Amino acid sequence: MTSEEASGPRDIAVVAFAQTDVLRTTDEISEVEMLMPVLHQVLDRTGLKTADIGFTCSGSSDYLAGRAFSFTLALDGVGAWPPISESHVEMDGAWALYEAWTKLLTGDADTALVYSYGKSSPGSVRDVLTRQLDPYYVAPLWPDSVALAALQAQALIDAGDTDEPALAAIGARSRRVATLNPHAQRRGSVPQGEYVVRPLRVGDCPPVGDGAAAVILAAGERARELCSRPAWIRGVDHRIEAHALGVRDLTDSPSTRLAAEHAGAFERPVDTAELHAPFSAQEVVLRKALRLDDSVRVNLSGGALAANPMMAAGLVRIGEAAARIHRGESDRALAHATSGPCLQQNLVAVLEGDPR
Amino acid sequence: MPEVLKAPLVLEFPFTRSLGPVQSAFLTGLRERVVLGVTTTDGRTLVPPVEYDPVTADELHDLVEVAPTGTVTTWAWNHAPRRGQPLATPFAWVLVRLDGADTALLHALDAPGPDAVHTGLRVRVRWAEERTGAITDIACFEPYDGDEAHRPAGHSGEFENAVTGIVAPARLDYVYSPGRAQSAYIHALAEQRNVGERCPSCRKVYVPPRGACPTCGVATSEQVEVGPRGTVTTFCIVNIKAKNLDIEVPYVYAHIALDGADLALHGRIGGIPYDQVRMGLRVEAVWTEGGRYPDHYRPTGEPDADYDAYKELL
Numbered sequence: 001m002t003s004e005e006a007s008g009p010r011d012i013a014v015v016a017f018a019q020t021d022v023l024r025t026t027d028e029i030s031e032v033e034m035l036m037p038v039l040h041q042v043l044d045r046t047g048l049k050t051a052d053i054g055f056t057c058s059g060s061s062d063y064l065a066g067r068a069f070s071f072t073l074a075l076d077g078v079g080a081w082p083p084i085s086e087s088h089v090e091m092d093g094a095w096a097l098y099e100a101w102t103k104l105l106t107g108d109a110d111t112a113l114v115y116s117y118g119k120s121s122p123g124s125v126r127d128v129l130t131r132q133l134d135p136y137y138v139a140p141l142w143p144d145s146v147a148l149a150a151l152q153a154q155a156l157i158d159a160g161d162t163d164e165p166a167l168a169a170i171g172a173r174s175r176r177v178a179t180l181n182p183h184a185q186r187r188g189s190v191p192q193g194e195y196v197v198r199p200l201r202v203g204d205c206p207p208v209g210d211g212a213a214a215v216i217l218a219a220g221e222r223a224r225e226l227c228s229r230p231a232w233i234r235g236v237d238h239r240i241e242a243h244a245l246g247v248r249d250l251t252d253s254p255s256t257r258l259a260a261e262h263a264g265a266f267e268r269p270v271d272t273a274e275l276h277a278p279f280s281a282q283e284v285v286l287r288k289a290l291r292l293d294d295s296v297r298v299n300l301s302g303g304a305l306a307a308n309p310m311m312a313a314g315l316v317r318i319g320e321a322a323a324r325i326h327r328g329e330s331d332r333a334l335a336h337a338t339s340g341p342c343l344q345q346n347l348v349a350v351l352e353g354d355p356r
Numbered sequence: 357m358p359e360v361l362k363a364p365l366v367l368e369f370p371f372t373r374s375l376g377p378v379q380s381a382f383l384t385g386l387r388e389r390v391v392l393g394v395t396t397t398d399g400r401t402l403v404p405p406v407e408y409d410p411v412t413a414d415e416l417h418d419l420v421e422v423a424p425t426g427t428v429t430t431w432a433w434n435h436a437p438r439r440g441q442p443l444a445t446p447f448a449w450v451l452v453r454l455d456g457a458d459t460a461l462l463h464a465l466d467a468p469g470p471d472a473v474h475t476g477l478r479v480r481v482r483w484a485e486e487r488t489g490a491i492t493d494i495a496c497f498e499p500y501d502g503d504e505a506h507r508p509a510g511h512s513g514e515f516e517n518a519v520t521g522i523v524a525p526a527r528l529d530y531v532y533s534p535g536r537a538q539s540a541y542i543h544a545l546a547e548q549r550n551v552g553e554r555c556p557s558c559r560k561v562y563v564p565p566r567g568a569c570p571t572c573g574v575a576t577s578e579q580v581e582v583g584p585r586g587t588v589t590t591f592c593i594v595n596i597k598a599k600n601l602d603i604e605v606p607y608v609y610a611h612i613a614l615d616g617a618d619l620a621l622h623g624r625i626g627g628i629p630y631d632q633v634r635m636g637l638r639v640e641a642v643w644t645e646g647g648r649y650p651d652h653y654r655p656t657g658e659p660d661a662d663y664d665a666y667k668e669l670l
Contacts, residue, residue: 028360030535033567036575050573066365066530076566079573122365123530127438131526135371136379137404137491138462140524142440147449150432151462158430158475197449198433198470242410246451246460247402250430 012104013223013230014351015216016045017319017326022185022211022307025121031060031070031212032077035117038214039077042113046216046226050079053216054109056086057100059093059116060311063128078113085109092116093213093315094276094337094347098236100217110222117212118310125208125310132340134243146205146279148341150197152250153281157199159251162284164199168192170280171203171305178302185209185307204280204305211309213316231322231333231351235263238337238347245342253289256336256346260290263348265334270350272297272324272333274317278304282343286336290348296334300324314338318349325353361539365532371524378407380520381419381513386493389483390511392419393457403457404491419513422456424481425500429453429460431477433470439527442496448473452497456508464496472499489519537567540579546648550583550641552617560618586614586653587661588637589670593630608633612653613669620669627654636660 018041026034043049056078060071071088080086085108089095093116100112120128126144133139156162171192178184186207193202216226223230239255239262241248260266273296277283283303292298301320304313314337321333332352339345375383378394382405385392394405395418403422408415432449434441441447442464450473451460466482467473480500487493534542537553541564544551553565553576560569561580569576591610597603608630611620625633626642638658641650 027362027531027533028536030533030538030567033535033537033575036568036573039573063528066367066528066532073566076568076570077573079569079571081571122532123528128528131528135373135524136375136383136522139526140440140491140522141442141463142438143449143462144438147432147434151430151449151451154432154475155430195433195435198435200432244402244404244406244410244459245462246404246429246453247410 009105010107010219011223011232012101012217012219013227013232014318014322015218015223015227015230016042017213017215017323018042018045019183019213019312019316019319020211021183022209022309024185024207024209026119026210027121030073031065031117031119032074034119034210035074035115035212036077038212039113039115042214042216048111048216048226053111053113054085055100055103055112056084057088057096057103057112057114059089059091059096059315060118061090063131064118064120064123064125064310066123074117092311092313092337092339094318095238095339097215097217097315097318098238098347101233101236104217104219110219112217113214114217114315115212115214116312116315118312119210120208120310121210145341146200147197148245149205149279149281150200151245152285152342153199153204153279155250156281156284161251161288162281167199167204167280168201170283174299174302174305177300178306181302181306183211183307184302187302187306200279200281206278206304206308207306209307209309211307211312213312213319215315215319215322227326229326229328229353231325231353234350234352235265236347236349237262238345240345243344248342250342251285253285253343253346256286256289256343256348259346259348260334263350265290265348265350268332270296270332270334272300272321272330274301274303274321274333274335275299276304276314276317276337278308278313278338280305282338285343290334290336314347321349321351325351328353328356331356359539360533360536361542362531362533365530366527367530368525368527371526372521373524374521375519376407378405378416378419380518381515383489383491383493383522384515384518385511385513386491387487387489387519388515389424391422391424391454391481392511392513393422394418395420400458401456402459403454404461420456421508421511422454423508424454426452426454426457426479428465428473428475428477428479430475431465431473433473442492447496450479450497452479463494466496466498490522535567537565537576541565542648545650548643549581550614552580552582554578554580561616562619563614563617563621580616582616583614583641585638585640585656586612586617587666588625588633588635588639589613589620589666590635591625591633606630610653612639613666618669623650624652625654626652634660636663636666
């Protein structure tokens with residue numbers, strides 16, 4: 001037994017993060033062509049080469065591409081020959097990061113490359129996302145992603161938790177702060193717009209865009225060698241709720257709360273939170289579930305209302321939170337990722353910088 | 357740079373799924389205008405019914421009939437219905453808790469406008485004229501201010517000719533673009549040229565190019581014309597005819613290392629009996645009249661290549 005094992009689980013940190021600009025269309029480039037620049041950026045930031053990486057894990061969705069096993073082509077970008085230790089989740093890259101984190105906890109690897117990407121532009125993402133619904137009772141009705149989010153928004157309005165002006169303010173604030181985020185897709189003052197599915201207007205919905213993100217994790221002293229102020233992962237947990245929307249209380253997110261508890265989020269206050277709330281009303285739900293008050297800086301990146309690249313937006317939340325710690329702008333940050341309709345699946349990570 | 361190619365890509369399939377006992381009873385019930393729920397061990401009634409309790413994971417099987425009337429628990433006005441949705445005219449998406457149920461069912465509500473809808477609205481099922489045992493046997497809900505005239509009859513959930521499966525047609529429309537590298541490759545093929553890309557790091561030439569070197573993980577961009585001749589590195593004999601394929605079996609499908617390429621591509625071998633194809637056979641691409649890509653590869657008549665010349669490309 002090594003001394004590390006004797007002293008409990010090893011410390012693992014996010015040591016580098018990179019993301020693409022999120023764009024409405026990128027049809028001049030393939031997925032791997034979109035992905036490679038961010039892979040090179042995270043490697044350059046750490047001085048690592050692809051051959052130095054102990055474990056590689058990615059997240060993406062065949063349904064966005066409309067092609068089976070589409071992720072295999074992206075592997076060209078990580079130099080998968082000679083063979084590497086690699087895995088893939090058909091989910092947001094935040095879940096790929098969870099797998100990589102557990103891999104490093106086992107001691108099987110000291111560094112991990114996590115990346116994810118999504119091109120929504122080839123298809124209609126509102127229709128594509130219907131394919132993740134219950135295939136017996138729900139998917140045959142083709143309720144699109146905005147419609148389901150609108151049901152949740154109306155439930156919150158009926159419960160007195162929010163109203164349409166408050167929702168508009170969430171979207172406006174997200175895009176205002178996103179003016180400082182060069183990667184964001186929808187920035188600055190944007191009209192709230194017409195109803196898409198009432199009560200949600202254009203400004204309550206995420207822009208549809210293409211993008212990619214990559215993160216490098218490292219364990220223990222390796223993290224300190226690679227990054228002057230590593231963002232230590234104090235805990236990650238993810239939870240899921242019943243898939244039938246009519247069983248759930250759409251005004252609450254018990255899965256987020258449970259994940260946060262298990263990730264240690266409530267042990268001490270956080271100063272920063274990056275929430276993956278694709279629709280304005282979902283920020284209301286998440287702030288309540290995570291007990292975030294006005295002392296916490298929420299979504300300084302602009303969040304998913306400013307840029308929501310499918311399968312990457314959750315990993316971007318972890319990356320943004322980590323980057324703030326790297327830059328010394330945060331000491332303890334919470335990152336949240338979601339997947340599925342109406343916040344069905346939720347992941348919470350707690351990151352900390354060394355004391356100053 | 358040549359224009360990046362785009363083409364419509366339609367994914368369409370009849371999604372065939374079998375049903376468990378509870379789903380079978382529920383969907384058969386809809387065919388017979390009966391709405392069934394399932395009762396949980398703690399006494400709740402779930403509609404639509406599921407086979408396992410979402411809270412306790414207990415297996416559920418006790419079916420109970422509920423009313424075709426109910427109350428809207430939340431709603432959303434859909435002014436622009438999309439393909440496949442229950443109504444072609446503007447409607448409300450609703451979660452409806454049917455009378456006798458503790459959970460809500462998602463469906464559409466036919467109403468004249470958003471002002472006619474609110475949470476708490478009383479509604480009833482409008483049945484589809486033709487019912488097959490599917491969630492769409494409920495055409496939609498409609499506002500209903502009548503009294504409790506739809507008391508359930510206490511159906512047992514036993515039906516003759518129960519449905520055991522559903523076919524849910526799915527269609528998604530995409531516009532596919534292969535990106536810069538593959539567009540350039542396809543453009544060149546239409547000019548009867550095979551163009552690969554060289555890795556700036558390891559100098560290998562990839563055909564077809566995908567814009568990245570899988571060994572070095574870096575972008576490739578330097579175009580290199582390869583072929584037109586090449587060497588069969590390995591092959592197989594295909595004995596089963598694919599649907600809609602206008603090629604007689606057996607035929608040979610081979611890996612072909614074009615001259616100047618560091619990766620073998622694959623193609624059909626023609627112009628030689630299938631049982632005479634061999635490793636090392638020298639071949640060249642054959643384009644048909646107006647073809648945008650090689651139809652097949654045929655022997656050039658040259659002597660076979662030495663094994664050492666292509667062993668690294670197997």
